[in-house]
Amino acid sequence: MPAANDLAQRDIDSLIHPYTNLDAHKTQGPLVVKGGDGCFIVTEDGTRYLEAMAGLWSASLGFSEKRLVEAAYRQMQQLPFYQIFGGRSNEPVIELADRLLKIVPEGLSKVLFANSGSEANDQAAKLVWYYHNAIGKPRKKKIIARERAYHGVTAYAASMTAQPINHMDWDLPLGGVLRTDAPSHYIFGQDGESEEAFVDRIVGNLERLIVREGPETVGAFIAEPVNGGGGVIVPPPGYFAKVQEVLRRYDILFIADEVICGFGRTGKMFGCDTFGIKPDIMTVAKALSASYMPISATIVSEKIADAMEAQSRKLGNFGHGVTYAGHPVAAAVALETLKIYEERDLVGMVGKVAPYFQERLRRFTSHPIVGEARGVGLLGALQLVKDKARRTSFVAADGVGPVVQAAAQRHGVLLRASPEAVYFSPPLIIQKDEIDTLFDALGAALDEGLAHAEQKGLLGMKAAAE
Numbered sequence: 001m002p003a004a005n006d007l008a009q010r011d012i013d014s015l016i017h018p019y020t021n022l023d024a025h026k027t028q029g030p031l032v033v034k035g036g037d038g039c040f041i042v043t044e045d046g047t048r049y050l051e052a053m054a055g056l057w058s059a060s061l062g063f064s065e066k067r068l069v070e071a072a073y074r075q076m077q078q079l080p081f082y083q084i085f086g087g088r089s090n091e092p093v094i095e096l097a098d099r100l101l102k103i104v105p106e107g108l109s110k111v112l113f114a115n116s117g118s119e120a121n122d123q124a125a126k127l128v129w130y131y132h133n134a135i136g137k138p139r140k141k142k143i144i145a146r147e148r149a150y151h152g153v154t155a156y157a158a159s160m161t162a163q164p165i166n167h168m169d170w171d172l173p174l175g176g177v178l179r180t181d182a183p184s185h186y187i188f189g190q191d192g193e194s195e196e197a198f199v200d201r202i203v204g205n206l207e208r209l210i211v212r213e214g215p216e217t218v219g220a221f222i223a224e225p226v227n228g229g230g231g232v233i234v235p236p237p238g239y240f241a242k243v244q245e246v247l248r249r250y251d252i253l254f255i256a257d258e259v260i261c262g263f264g265r266t267g268k269m270f271g272c273d274t275f276g277i278k279p280d281i282m283t284v285a286k287a288l289s290a291s292y293m294p295i296s297a298t299i300v301s302e303k304i305a306d307a308m309e310a311q312s313r314k315l316g317n318f319g320h321g322v323t324y325a326g327h328p329v330a331a332a333v334a335l336e337t338l339k340i341y342e343e344r345d346l347v348g349m350v351g352k353v354a355p356y357f358q359e360r361l362r363r364f365t366s367h368p369i370v371g372e373a374r375g376v377g378l379l380g381a382l383q384l385v386k387d388k389a390r391r392t393s394f395v396a397a398d399g400v401g402p403v404v405q406a407a408a409q410r411h412g413v414l415l416r417a418s419p420e421a422v423y424f425s426p427p428l429i430i431q432k433d434e435i436d437t438l439f440d441a442l443g444a445a446l447d448e449g450l451a452h453a454e455q456k457g458l459l460g461m462k463a464a465a466e
């Protein structure tokens, strides 16, 4: 239905929306959001929605944290912009880097700021190349990324991403990206295969890939501790320990993409802490500033920082940087965010509500269209299946995901659904009663998804008959 009011029409006439069917948008129109309040957002017509995705897995402190507003205002008055090129600096960015380094996993020693998760990952890839040139291993450049990975949309981040929609007709991926398995035992495990055997098989595949390509040509492996956009894939126990053993054997760097997992989402400060990852490079964004300002960072180990210094000594400059890297207002807001995390013991707060969140999520396992309920901390997903016994997921043409998403919205909850799964990543400040609101609405939405599937005769359909 065409949007009736003027604002919606002007949106249609003037805006290109990321990740939106641009043609369908002309008739569906936008959902115009005008305000926020804790875990809720309020649309232009006054409707309140519980934001079960914290926007884009990101608004960790919800939508009305006054301290961040004040931090931005104070910094705007003090110094609204200055660059950090050419050795110039500002107080908030220095404080922020210093504070970040106190909480990141051991061994990380220097911070390179940017504006988005995509840029942070893009510059992580560039640093892999730069580092290996610096240490005299110019062939060690390929980067292994996993199936279902999401690392962003800039040209190289999109290349490391494994979503078809990010490659189709974009002339991507660019060269130098190798692909290895996603660690979902539920989706990719073979009949009768234990989790342990699954891990051994896919880590074996990783090692064979490295040997086949030649370890002297493989520079890095990139992974989200929990893959978000590809399905909230929580790795089985032992997966990352075994992956790291292989990487160490062939002297391959580990890039941890903490853009979603960072800052408490998985129940510890970083996904690396939850899963015992010792990264050489770590990228953060989103919850770094509670998403109130665009800011991201690529954080590198000492050996990489040393090599960068040596290269700039040799070449006369460090030939990389974006205008807004270290933007003082973004840095001030991120700094205040980290202070709030510490003062309110954010990780402890997540630890208190996460067991209830996970328990309520797992209750849906008995629902007829739910194959698996999975998650960790305040991150979760339900796999939507047409055949539980055969673990056959719905596909896009079935239309079940969108039905569940739309139904949840009618019940006052904004969540995200793919054709085969529903995702949850609420603000980290969510309370028990709001978790109830979320999952009560979800129950009703799943029943509507079931009714849709029954009506279309989808249940029990074999994959082969799709």
Ligand SMILES: Cc1ncc(COP(=O)(O)O)c(C=O)c1O
Pocket: 056, 115, 116, 117, 118, 119, 121, 150, 151, 152, 153, 224, 228, 229, 257, 258, 259, 260, 285, 286
């Ligand atoms: C794991 C991960 N990495 C990178 C990105 C890209 O971040 P951005 O959208 O800020 O460029 C995202 C975005 O959702 C993400 O989930």
